Each structure stands twice: as structure tokens, then as C-alpha cells.
Amino acid sequence: MESPFKAGILKGKVALITGGASGIGFEISTQFGKHGASVALMGRRTQVLHSAVSVLQSLSIPVFNSLFFFSPMATFLQFNSLFAQFSLPSTLTNHISAILFNLCRFIQNEAVGFEGDVRKPEDAERVVESTFKYFGRIDILVNAAAGNFLVSAEDLSPNGFRTVLDIDSVGTFTMCREALKYLKKGGEGRSSSSGGGSIINISATLHYTASWYQIHVSAAKAAVDATTRNLALEWGTDYDIRVNGIAPGPISDTPGMSKLAPDEISSKARDYMPLYKLGEKWDIAMTAIFLVSDAGKFINGDILIVDGGLWLSRPRH
Numbered sequence: 001m002e003s004p005f006k007a008g009i010l011k012g013k014v015a016l017i018t019g020g021a022s023g024i025g026f027e028i029s030t031q032f033g034k035h036g037a038s039v040a041l042m043g044r045r046t047q048v049l050h051s052a053v054s055v056l057q058s059l060s061i062p063v064f065n066s067l068f069f070f071s072p073m074a075t076f077l078q079f080n081s082l083f084a085q086f087s088l089p090s091t092l093t094n095h096i097s098a099i100l101f102n103l104c105r106f107i108q109n110e111a112v113g114f115e116g117d118v119r120k121p122e123d124a125e126r127v128v129e130s131t132f133k134y135f136g137r138i139d140i141l142v143n144a145a146a147g148n149f150l151v152s153a154e155d156l157s158p159n160g161f162r163t164v165l166d167i168d169s170v171g172t173f174t175m176c177r178e179a180l181k182y183l184k185k186g187g188e189g190r191s192s193s194s195g196g197g198s199i200i201n202i203s204a205t206l207h208y209t210a211s212w213y214q215i216h217v218s219a220a221k222a223a224v225d226a227t228t229r230n231l232a233l234e235w236g237t238d239y240d241i242r243v244n245g246i247a248p249g250p251i252s253d254t255p256g257m258s259k260l261a262p263d264e265i266s267s268k269a270r271d272y273m274p275l276y277k278l279g280e281k282w283d284i285a286m287t288a289i290f291l292v293s294d295a296g297k298f299i300n301g302d303i304l305i306v307d308g309g310l311w312l313s314r315p316r317h
């Protein structure tokens with residue numbers, strides 16, 4: 001579906017997206033890229049990261065597609081070899097190269113992948129630093145990495161419970177904490193005139209009531225929402241950083257759906273879902289664009305429910 005937003009609405013912004021190579025995270029990465037952002041993806045699986053990045057590198061603002069190679073680096077090299085034909089002083093050539101490199105980066109959005117597990121503080125630190133080194137700034141952090149499986153509370157071990165909290169809740173906090181010095185107003189890589197960056201934490205609606213066989217995820221997502229609100233208060237006040245959440249309902253074609261709710265939900269959607277259908281990853285990505293763009297500049301500490309109204313509903317009698 002065509003985006004309702006202008007293609008360049010995120011131009012010049014750099015986003016780091018955990019879980020950005022698959023499912024909802026990948027759609028957010030893709031749509032951010034299509035709307036002009038440069039994106040860094042963090043994930044645990046090298047192969048998945050590689051293929052996600054190569055898809056993203058083929059995206060650029062349509063008007064420039066016909067003018068440049070897809071990769072900014074290739075474009076840069078193309079120009080560079082052109083200038084090499086003239087015998088200019090090396091300092092001048094270096095200056096021109098630097099200007100061209102930054103220009104190519106500005107014109108074309110870029111994607112890069114960094115392997116890492118949000119449960120490991122050293123990975124979180126390394127990936128955030130690498131993103132900054134690569135792009136020179138960080139404007140947006142999206143915490144989309146998550147873990148899940150269906151299990152009754154009785155059969156869940158404390159370690160199973162802890163594992164999901166470690167990924168979803170502690171992982172989200174760790175990433176926010178590592179990114180703070182780059183996101184805050186006046187922080188590293190931010191000019192004094194630009195404000196703070198923004199954070200989006202992906203949660204769920206499971207914990208609004210109770211959910212069968214998902215005690216661990218419900219607890220984890222409740223903690224994510226609490227983290228969103230608390231950081232919005234503290235970091236909004238102190239650092240001009242907006243922190244918001246998105247709570248998706250059942251979204252088709254995601255690892256979550258195939259793992260948690262096999263075909264059954266899709267086929268019965270019409271019976272009990274207010275809008276008679278599952279959501280799409282696109283719906284979540286558009287919400288993310290809205291929140292991180294200037295359209296959402298006065299939204300802070302909110303958790304936008306994107307489930308077509310499902311959380312309000314009860315089965316028909």
C-alpha cells in the first residue's frame with residue numbers, strides 16, 4: 001500500500017532498530033529507509049541481517065534512482081574516480097572526497113547491519129557505538145527485538161520467564177541507556193540547534209487483561225510500557241527526548257503470529273475482530289513514522305495501540 005507520508009519525511013535522520021532484520025522490525029526499517037532515513041539494524045542472526053541489509057540498500061528516494069548507483073559508497077567511488085583524472089593537490093582532493101562522501105550519504109539513505117544480542121550489555125554498547133561511528137549521529141532508536149513462546153505458567157521455568165524479560169524488558173532499557181548520550185539534546189553528534197532524538201518501544205496489548213500461556217511476555221511487555229512512560233518523563237524533561245510505545249495487536253505474516261497463533265486466528269478474524277481482519281506490518285511501520293516525524297513532535301510517553309480495536313472486544317454471544 002502506498003504511504004501517506006512524503007518520501008523524504010525522515011531525510012537526514014539515522015535510526016537504529018533492534019530486531020530490525022525480521023518481522024515488524026524489518027518493515028519499520030524498510031519504511032524508514034523508503035522515507036529517507038539511514039538505518040542500522042541489530043540482530044542475532046548474521047544471514048538474516050545480511051539479506052535484510054541488501055534489500056534496504058536497494059532503496060533510495062525514487063528521483064535519485066536514475067542518477068546514481070544504489071549504494072552511496074558506489075556513488076562516492078564513481079565520483080571519486082572522476083576527480084582522480086585531474087591532477088589536483090592531494091589536500092584539495094581529500095576535501096572534495098570528504099564533501100562528496102557526505103553528500104552521497106545525504107542524498108541516498110543507507111543501511112547497515114550489526115550483529116548483537118540485546119541481552120548482552122557489551123553487544124548493546126558496541127552496536128550503538130558502531131552506529132554512531134558509521135553515520136555520525138543517531139536520531140531514532142526503535143526497540144523491536146523480542147522473544148516469545150507459548151507455555152502454561154505451570155510449565156514455565158524461572159529461567160524461561162527470565163529469558164523473555166531479559167530480551168524484551170531489560171534489552172529495551174539497556175539499548176535506551178546506551179543510546180542516551182547520542183539522543184539527548186546537545187549530545188554527541190547533535191548540533192546545538194537540533195533538539196533531542198526519539199525512541200519507540202514495541203510492546204503489545206496482552207497485559208491490558210490477561211493472556212493464556214503468555215505470562216512471561218505479558219509481564220515483559222508491561223515492563224516495557226512502564227519503561228516507556230518513565231523515560232518519557234525523565235528524558236523528555238532533562239534531554240528533550242520523546243519516548244513512545246506502539247502496542248500492536250495480531251499482525252499477519254510475523255514470527256509472532258506463526259509462533260503464537262497459527263492459521264486459526266486468520267480464518268476466524270471475521271468472527272471476532274472489530275475491523276474483521278488482522279493488522280499488517282505496514283500499519284505498525286506507518287505508526288512509527290508518524291511518531292518519530294514532526295507530526296508527532298508533541299507526543300511523549302504515549303503507547304499507541306494499533307490493533308483495530310481488538311483489545312476492547314469480547315467474543316460475540
Ligand code: HXC
Pocket residue numbers: 146147148149150151155156157158159160161163164203204205206217248249250255256257259260
Ligand atoms: C517452555 C521454553 C520454551 C518453550 C524456551 N524455553 N522455549 N520453555 N516452552 N517453548 C525456556 C528454556 O527451557 C530455558 O529455560 C529458557 O526458556 C531459555 O531457553 P533457550 O532456548 O536457552 O533461549 P534462547 O536460545 O536464548 O532463545 C530465546 C527464546 C527464543 C525467546 C526462547 O524463542 C527466541 O530466540 N526467540 C526470538 C524470536 C521470537 O521469539 N520472535 C517472536 C517474537 S513475537 P530452562 O529453565 O530450561 O533453562 C512477540 C509478539 C509479542 O514478541 C506479542 C504477541 C501478541
